Amino acid sequence: MGILAWTWILVGITFALYIGIAIWARAGSSKEFYVAGGGVPPILNGMATAADWMSAASFISLAGIVSFTGYDGSVYLMGWTGGYVLLALLLAPYLRKFGKFTVPDFIGDRYYSNTARIVAVIAALIVSFTYVAGQMRGVGIVFSRYLEVDIDTGVYIGMVIVLFYAVLGGMKGITYTQVAQYCVLIFAFMVPAIFISFQMTGNPIPQLGFGGSGEDGVYLLDKLDGLSQELGFHEYTSGSKSMIDVFAITTALMVGTAGLPHVIVRFFTVPRVKDARVSAGWALLFIAILYTTVPAVAVFARIKLIETVSNAEYSELPEWFGNWEKTGLISFEDKNADGVVQYVADKATNELTIDRDIMVLANPEIAQLPNWVIALVGAGGLAAALSTAAGLLLVIASSISHDLIKKIVNPKISEKGELMAARFSAAVAVVVAGYFGIHPPGFVAAVVALAFGLAAASFFPAILLGIFDKRMNKEGAISGMIIGLSLMFFYMAKYKLHWIGDPTVDTAENWWFGISPEGFGTVAMIVNFVVSIVVSRFTPEPPQEVQDIVEHIRIPSGAGEASSH
Incomplete structure (x- = not known):
């Protein structure tokens, strides 16, 4: 059977499973819509959290970034994994004990x-x-590769599917759907990695394989360093970023992870505070399976790509090249008209343009794995993207319906009215998300990295100080959040989106303190902390009952039960 037939079968089976679960577990109340009724077992919540957190950026883009940037790409691995530990230890149990559905609810x-x-x-x-x-x-x-449609059409198809199970099931439907999606995405990521590791090194364990040697007896990393330098690229195993930028990006990703609303809300879906810690441990284990495999997949994919296309006759390139060329994500421009693909670092003579996001998806095809494995990776990529998209849409829906409409605009709204508002908000959010999917500011992981920077700049200081500083008051928190968010947004607009200033100027030379937009969330977060603390010390103390609540959520005694309010 061909790749297209296998794709229809595997995507059809997995989607039928997701939609079936959404119908079976559809939300009947606002509590089920927002936090799945607070009754999800820790191990299942750990799986759902892992699927929620391992987005298209983790599944599709992360190995692509690492394969192109080598050592520099390790900041994403360190930042995202470290951030999860930070969230599990510093924030999740306390927020769970506070007993609010959403981050804005906690802050309000x-x-x-x-x-x-x-x-x-x-x-x-x-x-x-x-x-x-x-x-x-x-x-x-x-969708564009596996269903052979253009990327915009692929986004439209994704919008319809996400809308169906996010709007119908709410958090209850999404949680159990995400458990299924985790199983699909981890299987889809590991199967080709095991195949290729065995094919290239004789070792079926990718984590060990990529530190081993190939059939020629040369260590894979030494081989990749040599290939990279021959083509004029930076040595794979050494970095080109400044140490301050590496530190800033890693920190921004860490604290951004800890402040992400769609990840935090997962800890409200378990019955007890203790379960929040346990499910965080399970999630870390489930996440580590993929994250420890990413560097291996990156190395395998990069070596295979260079060996397949560099200095090859264009007319003799394998079928996978033509398949991906149709999507526009890889292209060849024969600058010297010799019919040979020249893939080098020098932009003036390089003839091959590759989108980093194809590396994981194209890897099984490049390695000539069976068609069912190639289709399986497509199903896994969809599972990763859709699980996170659904979690995010729920945050958007609950922010509007619960935090804006119920808490501020119309406190007397009925349960049914709130649920309707949440579903309508999710529907509007899907349309806006689809627009941004068609006109994104950069490739997938870069866009996601900016979201982490924004979360670091706004939420993290307000949440952390809210838990650990009784003296922190509303004046401090509000001013800190506004200034942190504004600063990050200004920096993004100037150096990433080029809305401000002259876009033709080489912006990297003008970065403040030599820090890239992906890492600037760290600077904005520090400014937020300083502003919050200083303003709070020059303004009135919070009311005594608020100080008592802060004291209460930090006390371990009775930590087995969540507060009822």
């Missing part, structure tokens, strides 16, 4: 202010829309 109540709540809603919407753009783009890329 902790800082006894609707203004704080509105600022948090705006921040949640900006972060979620920036992030979901990357997921929709990922869906479009997968």
Whole structure:
């Protein structure tokens, strides 16, 4: 059977499974819509969290970044994994004990202010829309290759599917769907990695294979260093980024992870505070399976790509090249008209343009694996993108229906009315997300990295100080969030989106402190902390009852039960 037939079969089976689960577990109340009724077992919540967190950026883009940037790409591995540990230890149990559905709900109540709540809603919407753009783009890329449609059509198909099970099932449907999606995506990522590791090194364990040697007896990493330098690229195993930028990006990704609303809300779906910690441990284990495999997949894919296309006759290139050329994600321009593909670092003579996002998806085809494996990777990419997109859409829906409409605009709204508002908000969010998926600011992982920067700049200081500083008041939190978010947004607009200033100027030379837009969330976060603390010390203390709540959520005694309010 061909790749297209296998794709229809595997995508059809997995989608039927997701939609079936969404119908079986559809939400009947607002509590089920927002937090799945708070009754999800920790191991299943760990799986759902892993699927929620391992988005299209992790599945599709991460190995692509590492394969092109080598050592420099390790900041994403360190930042995202470290951030998860930070979230599990510093934030999740305390937020769970506070007992609120959403991050804006926590900020609104902790800082006894609707203004704080509105600022948090705006921040949640900006972060979620920036992030979901990357997921929709990922869906479009997968559909464009495997269903042989253009990327825009792929995004439209993804919009319809996400809308169906996010709007119908809410958090309850999404949670159980994400458990299934985790199983699909991890299987889809590991099967080709095991195949290729065995093919290239004789070792079926990718984590060990990529540190081993090939049939020629040369270590894979030494071989890749040699190939990279021959073509004029940077040595794979050494970095080109400044140490301050590496530190800034890693920190921004870490604290951004810890402040991501769609990940935090997962800890409200378990019965007890203790379960929040346990499910965080399970999630870390499930995430580590993929993240420890990424460097191996990156090395395998890069070597295979260079050996297949560099200095090859264009007319003799294998079938996979033509398949991906149709999507526009890889292209050949014969500058010297000799019919030979010249793939080099020098832009003036390089004839091959490759989108980093294809590396994981094209890898099984390049390695000439069976068609069912190639189709399986497509199904896994869709599972990764759709699971995160659904989680993000839920955050957007709950921010509007619960935090804006119920808490501020119309406190007397009925349960049914709130549920309707949440579903309508999700529907509008899908349309906006689809637009950003068709017109994204950069490739998938870069867009997602900016979302982490925005979360770091806005949420992390407000949440951390809200838990650990009794003296932190609404004036400090509001001013810190506004300044942090504004600073990050200004920097993005100037150096990433080029909305401000002259876009023809080489912006990297003008970066503040030598820090890239992906890492600037760290600077904005520090400014947020400083502003929040200084302002809070020159303004009135929070009310005594708020200080008592802060004291209460940090006490381990009775930590087995969540607070009821």
